[in-house]
Amino acid sequence: MKKNNQHLLVVEDDKGLQSQLRWAFDDFEVAITGDRVEAINSLRRIPPGVVLLDLGLPPDPGGVTEGLATLSEILALAPETKVIIVTGDNDRANAVKAIALGAYDFHQKPADPELLALLVKRAYHVYELERENQRLHQSDENMPLRGIITASPQMLKVCRTIEKIAPSNITTLLLGASGTGKERCAQALHELSPRAEKSLVAINCAAIPENLLESELFGYEKGAFTGAVKQTPGKIEYAHEGTLFLDEVGDLPMELQAKLLRFLQERVVERIGGRKEIPVDVRILCATHQNLQDLISKGLFREDLYYRISEIVLEIPPLKDREGDVLVLAKSFLNQMAMEYNNPGLKFSIEAIVAMEAYDWPGNVRELESRIKRGIIMAEGQQITEEDLELTSAPAEPMPLNLKEVREEAERRAVIRAMSHYNQSITDAANALGITRPTLYNLLERLGIKS
Ligand SMILES: Nc1ncnc2c1ncn2[C@@H]1O[C@H](COP(=O)(O)OP(=O)(O)OP(=O)(O)O)[C@@H](O)[C@H]1O
Numbered sequence: 399m400k401k402n403n404q405h406l407l408v409v410e411d412d413k414g415l416q417s418q419l420r421w422a423f424d425d426f427e428v429a430i431t432g433d434r435v436e437a438i439n440s441l442r443r444i445p446p447g448v449v450l451l452d453l454g455l456p457p458d459p460g461g462v463t464e465g466l467a468t469l470s471e472i473l474a475l476a477p478e479t480k481v482i483i484v485t486g487d488n489d490r491a492n493a494v495k496a497i498a499l500g501a502y503d504f505h506q507k508p509a510d511p512e513l514l515a516l517l518v519k520r521a522y523h524v525y526e527l528e529r530e531n532q533r534l535h536q537s538d539e540n541m542p543l544r545g546i547i548t549a550s551p552q553m554l555k556v557c558r559t560i561e562k563i564a565p566s567n568i569t570t571l572l573l574g575a576s577g578t579g580k581e582r583c584a585q586a587l588h589e590l591s592p593r594a595e596k597s598l599v600a601i602n603c604a605a606i607p608e609n610l611l612e613s614e615l616f617g618y619e620k621g622a623f624t625g626a627v628k629q630t631p632g633k634i635e636y637a638h639e640g641t642l643f644l645d646e647v648g649d650l651p652m653e654l655q656a657k658l659l660r661f662l663q664e665r666v667v668e669r670i671g672g673r674k675e676i677p678v679d680v681r682i683l684c685a686t687h688q689n690l691q692d693l694i695s696k697g698l699f700r701e702d703l704y705y706r707i708s709e710i711v712l713e714i715p716p717l718k719d720r721e722g723d724v725l726v727l728a729k730s731f732l733n734q735m736a737m738e739y740n741n742p743g744l745k746f747s748i749e750a751i752v753a754m755e756a757y758d759w760p761g762n763v764r765e766l767e768s769r770i771k772r773g774i775i776m777a778e779g780q781q782i783t784e785e786d787l788e789l790t791s792a793p794a795e796p797m798p799l800n801l802k803e804v805r806e807e808a809e810r811r812a813v814i815r816a817m818s819h820y821n822q823s824i825t826d827a828a829n830a831l832g833i834t835r836p837t838l839y840n841l842l843e844r845l846g847i848k849s
């Protein structure tokens with residue numbers, strides 16, 4: 399079966415050999431050309447990974463000048479191309495010359511299609527490896543920590559902090575809106591820490607029903623409750639010598655907050671139904687998208703626990719506040735995913751780029767990732783448009799019911815603004831609006847505005 403996008407360009411003026419070669423390469427899309435101009439045109443249209451190049455081309459089929467000139471032109475345009483030279487029999491000298499000019503390999507006539515097929519396959523493999531390598535290097539450039547793609551000063555600062563705190567055992571709280579990459583950062587922190595060889599045990603406090611969360615965290619002894627058929631250690635114990643990541647810690651029920659606090663102070667766990675205190679050595683990372691100060695003031699989060707888990711607070715900024723990151727991330731996701739979907743030539747249209755930069759990204763990196771995935775699937779040509787990303791600007795407001803409605807809305811806004819500007823003083827607001835106090839009273843009543 400033909401793999402998509404494996405392109406081979408054959409440059410050969412001998413018609414007989416042309417038709418022999420046309421069918422010799424099962425895995426490839428083969429383009430056959432007979433001279434330099436045709437070859438270069440074809441290469442510009444569809445860049446091949448490998449070129450099979452006959453050195454004796456018209457107008458100099460007996461010599462090698464035209465063949466060598468074609469070789470140089472190909473390599474100047476697409477240096478990554480692997481060119482395999484096909485030379486006349488007993489023409490080693492010119493083959494060597496071609497290699498010196500940058501050809502990848504050579505084959506002496508009479509051409510052996512089977513052997514050529516093997517050479518082409520091997521050359522293509524090298525071509526792919528080099529390209530993959532280049533791709534990895536490119537992404538390295540914008541990957542200050544493993545898995546974290548960014549070029550913005552805001553995130554680079556976060557990355558620097560992660561590097562600084564990774565070697566210590568300091569309990570770290572990651573704050574940030576949904577999809578900003580809190581879990582990614584926790585992972586990077588763990589991988590940079592001396593505990594990297596041990597596991598990072600994650601538990602999502604919001605995803606586990608309250609009645610199960612305690613046994614998940616602390617484990618239980620056999621017979622501790624109905625269904626406790628065998629002794630089971632909890633996640634905290636599993637994380638021994640590694641890192642425990644408490645995701646959505648803001649959703650931890652009050653009762654368990656007390657238990658967690660006790661663990662953070664004593665560093666021992668007691669399984670449910672057990673009497674033994676088991677010492678556990680873990681580094682704790684917590685994350686939440688909630689405002690913990692708010693939860694504290696509402697009595698939903700313990701202040702003492704907050705101080706324990708927030709020895710260092712890492713705030714992950716929302717995507718819209720990271721200068722340049724939308725495009726850096728978008729291109730990186732496109733590179734990764736376009737490969738997966740077998741469409742490596744895919745690009746963003748200019749309008750798509752403008753739309754991505756203008757958009758607010760309320761769902762942050764996660765939203766960007768999924769819009770790009772969608773865009774790759776929906777794209778029809780070689781470009782992803784803003785429609786493919788569903789980033790066309792919001793439809794215009796619906797037509798108002800009538801002029802009266804428009805007028806009332808405008809009045810309401812003006813009155814509310816004046817009242818709040820003048821601290822609810824009727825006299826000042828009426829003056830500012832150029833109406834009398836009774837008129838303002840009437841307006842307030844008619845528009846249903848409470849001062
Ligand atoms: N800087 C980044 N580079 C590459 N991928 C990222 C980056 N930040 C986030 N991602 C990707 O975006 C998605 C969301 O990231 P993550 O799960 O870490 O966010 P989160 O802040 O934990 O979100 P939530 O609050 O919803 O749990 C993941 O698929 C992650 O791989």
Ligand SMILES: [Mg+2]
Binds near residue numbers: 580581645
């Ligand atoms: Mg998360």
